[in-house]
Amino acid sequence: MDETSVGDPAGFDRSAVAAGVVLFGPDRARLTALLAAVETDVGKVFAVVNGRIDAELRAELRQRPRLGLIECPVNFGVATALNLLALAATLDGFPRLILFDQDSRPAEGLVARLGARFEELARAGRNPAVVGPLMVAPSRGAAYKSPRLFRRPPAGAGTEAGAAVAVDVLATSGSLIALEAFCRVGKFRDDYFIDAVDVEWCFRAWARGYSCWIDRDVTMIHTVGEGEIRIGPVATPRQKAFRMGAYVRNTIYGFRLGHVPARFKLRQAAYLPMQALLFWVDSGLRPSVAIGLGRAAWAGLRGRLGPPAGAPDV
Structure with missing residues (x-):
């Protein structure tokens, strides 16, 4: 064989x-x-x-x-x-x-x-x-x-x-x-x-x-979230705000890690803002969603991880 x-x-x-x-x-x-x-x-x-x-x-x-x-x-x-x-x-x-x-x-x-x-x-x-x-x-x-x-x-x-x-x-x-x-x-x-x-x-x-x-x-x-948000070639799962926030935060934090290749970081750096924008547009451009995503990004930059804001306790 x-x-x-x-x-x-x-x-x-x-x-x-x-x-x-x-x-x-x-x-x-x-x-x-x-x-x-x-x-x-x-x-x-x-x-x-x-x-x-x-x-x-x-x-x-x-x-x-x-x-x-x-x-x-x-x-x-x-x-x-x-x-x-x-x-x-x-x-x-x-x-x-x-x-x-x-x-x-x-x-x-x-x-x-x-x-x-x-x-x-x-x-x-x-x-x-x-x-x-x-x-x-x-x-x-x-x-x-x-x-x-x-x-x-x-x-x-x-x-x-x-x-x-x-x-x-x-x-x-x-x-x-x-x-x-x-x-x-x-x-x-x-x-x-x-x-x-x-x-x-x-x-x-x-x-x-x-x-x-x-x-x-x-x-x-396999499914992620509650459906798909898509504009042209850019798509992201439709999911709860705390999950999108965790995704944004953890992805940005990953840019700090040496074992994550630069080519992957560059791809994510280009794609992540478009995904976040799609998510915000799908929310009806609610200011609270934009603020939440911004805070998640800032937490990733600062290395503040743990349970994301809004995650259910039980």
């Missing part, structure tokens, strides 16, 4: 993989569908409840024999929740962890296919830290911003392995992580709280000798 071909997913040991889900006020039907899709594909599922959950749903989750529930009294943020999932899986002896949002919609066999790809990349000496699916926007319903594919330059033999392509960054949702690599790279930054958490971590992984990959043969429907 060619070293860059996909291994046999049927031969992949799915029991060596734990799944992790971050919950915050989840929709019961969507969460139930997610759990049904992944529980039989992994050794165990861990779920972090970030403060708020329906009492009946909590009781139902506690009854699921293959689910470990981690309950937080308040909203600690996505980054801390992801770190708790990685810690729980590591302490339980799992070498791999696949992460999902509470609204993720993985296709059947996703875990095994990503696992087989991960092993092929490792055998080929690519030292992967994480392998994820190609994210696609839903084909029906409201329009969502299609996730971007940040290919690792330069393109060529060193950044491709069959259908797998090396990328600068990829979303945490649907990503299969080697927990040994996670321990060496370090945890997600708790002070980022939410948004750009995955961006910073992936660049740190590259800086420490690991690689990040997307398997274009494996797709997963």
Whole structure:
């Protein structure tokens, strides 16, 4: 078998993989569908409840024999929740962890296919830290911003392995992580709280000798926010103001980090103001939104991170 071909997913040991889900006020039907899709594909599922959950749903989750529930009294943020999932899986002896949002919609066999790809990349000496699916926007319903594919330059033999392509960054949702690599790279930054958490971590992984990959043969429907705001080629997710503020703040703070390449900083420096302007226009040009985004940018410049203004506590 060619070293860059996909291994046999049927031969992949799915029991060596734990799944992790971050919950915050989840929709019961969507969460139930997610759990049904992944529980039989992994050794165990861990779920972090970030403060708020329906009492009946909590009781139902506690009854699921293959689910470990981690309950937080308040909203600690996505980054801390992801770190708790990685810690729980590591302490339980799992070498791999696949992460999902509470609204993720993985296709059947996703875990095994990503696992087989991960092993092929490792055998080929690519030292992967994480392998994820190609994210696609839903084909029906409201329009969502299609996730971007940040290919690792330069393109060529060193950044491709069959259908797998090396990328600068990829979303945490649907990503299969080697927990040994996670321990060496370090945890997600708790002070980022939410948004750009995955961006910073992936660049740190590259800086420490690991690689990040997307398997274009494996797709997963993915949505961010509540739709898309678009004017011509510029688009940004329609989302709550505190999330947009966190994105602006964390992106600007990332300009200070040495492990984030200059080419990525320049691209973001050009694109971020246009995204912020789109968000403000979509808000009806409300002065409070412009002030909030300005304060978020200033916080990023000063390195004032932590829970963003307006983030729900529970």
